[in-house]
Amino acid sequence: MKKTLIMIALVILTAGCSHSNSNESFAFEKMIIWNQIVYVVTDQQVKKIDLLLGTIDEQSKDESTLSNNKSSNYYPVGTEIYSIKGFDIKSALAVKVNNQFVKADALKK
Incomplete structure (x- = not known):
């Protein structure tokens, strides 16, 4: 738990201190935080999805207001996860985008 919070803090610190209204201040353009794990969304298509885990509850372009659960700097509220x-949810998730699924990889600790 403590390592995860430190990792999130490092990601935010490496992103800089910009007060821009875009995703430019984030370390990654398309991020999801799910159960306090930071995932970076890729363009890799996923064909074998399993269970619906839930939806994004918060979208924020401001890294200082992004929560540690069910949030994204890119995907809107309601996006399905x-x-x-074959993958542990602590290593990868699938994001539903335009009726297709793309892979989101967990940042390594």
Whole structure:
């Protein structure tokens, strides 16, 4: 738990202190924080999704207001998040985008 919070703080610190209204202040353009794990969304298509885990509850362009659970700097509220068959949810998730699924990889500790 403590390591995860430190990792999130480091990601935010490495992103800089910009007060821009865009995603430019984040370390990654497309991020999701799910159960206090930071995921970076890729362009890799996912074919074998498993269970619907829930939806994004918060979107924020300001890194200082982004919460540690079910939030994103890019995807809007309501975006569906799924588990992927054969992957632990602590390592990867699937994000539903335009009726397709893309992979989100957890940042390594």
